[in-house]
Amino acid sequence: MLVTLKVAATLDGKIASGSGNSKWITGPNARQLVHRLRHEHQAILIGSETLLKDNPSLNTRGIHQGTSPIKVILDSRGRMPRQAKCLRDDESKTIWVVGRKAPDPDWELPSNLIRLTSPGVRPEISWVLSQLENFDIHSILVEGGAQVHASFLKSKLIDKIYLFLAPRVLGNEGLSWCGELGIENLMDTLNFKIIRIEQLTPDLLLELQPIERLND
Numbered sequence: 194m195l196v197t198l199k200v201a202a203t204l205d206g207k208i209a210s211g212s213g214n215s216k217w218i219t220g221p222n223a224r225q226l227v228h229r230l231r232h233e234h235q236a237i238l239i240g241s242e243t244l245l246k247d248n249p250s251l252n253t254r255g256i257h258q259g260t261s262p263i264k265v266i267l268d269s270r271g272r273m274p275r276q277a278k279c280l281r282d283d284e285s286k287t288i289w290v291v292g293r294k295a296p297d298p299d300w301e302l303p304s305n306l307i308r309l310t311s312p313g314v315r316p317e318i319s320w321v322l323s324q325l326e327n328f329d330i331h332s333i334l335v336e337g338g339a340q341v342h343a344s345f346l347k348s349k350l351i352d353k354i355y356l357f358l359a360p361r362v363l364g365n366e367g368l369s370w371c372g373e374l375g376i377e378n379l380m381d382t383l384n385f386k387i388i389r390i391e392q393l394t395p396d397l398l399l400e401l402q403p404i405e406r407l408n409d
């Protein structure tokens with residue numbers, strides 16, 4: 194499984210304001226490249242907070258003959274509403290991954306929605322990826338938010354990060370792009386190699402690959 198993480202952050206690494214607003218941190222050139230990345234991956238994955246706060250449609254726009262990926266929603270408590278925009282697109286499927294304690298929905302699942310119940314209260318990343326392989330999904334673009342990014346980083350199953358950096362600063366009230374990793378020492382940081390830098394005026398793109406921890 195090819196796992197790519199995409200982040201659109203400010204210079205100080207924030208992906209949303211304190212009030213949860215993230216539209217738009219980067220400019221049109223960066224956003225266009227994100228649509229190309231969506232087109233190039235079979236699936237796109239987000240967490241339930243991003244779904245509830247942003248209500249994204251998660252389709253591919255502005256790409257000639259662009260295909261929209263399958264949408265995957267990690268939603269331990271099964272909070273996705275029937276009206277979620279990502280369910281409006283009849284042409285691409287949504288896989289709704291809920292935890293084992295999630296209540297059954299009180300609405301009928303549309304034909305473009307598959308509901309998977311994980312053995313854990315919160316779906317574990319390695320389990321999710323193995324389930325997606327069963328659907329013949331072999332590439333996935335992870336689009337946040339911070340808690341989901343942290344879980345993927347902890348899983349060590351990421352192949353690549355596309356980090357779009359906008360030349361703006363949000364300050365401490367903003368949400369950092371990666372949630373808690375439980376790291377206390379500099380020796381334990383997760384480390385990456387920069388494999389490409391591209392200016393996407395006014396933003397910058399860093400393409401990164403994970404490398405082994407320095408003390409491993």
Ligand SMILES: NC(=O)c1ccc[n+]([C@@H]2O[C@H](COP(=O)([O-])OP(=O)(O)OC[C@H]3O[C@@H](n4cnc5c(N)ncnc54)[C@H](OP(=O)(O)O)[C@@H]3O)[C@@H](O)[C@H]2O)c1
Nearest residue numbers: 201208209215240241242243267269337338339340341344
């Ligand atoms: N600029 C950007 O690139 C960008 C991209 C995406 C989102 N955002 C912003 O990020 C914010 C949301 O981020 P967030 O960190 O609050 O939430 P999030 O990562 O979008 O979603 C977290 C939720 O996903 C559920 N989940 C299920 N399985 C999980 C797992 N294995 N690991 C982690 N979470 C799992 C959890 O539900 P339970 O708590 O029920 O377990 C958790 O509360 C929004 O403000 C959005 O606008 C920005």
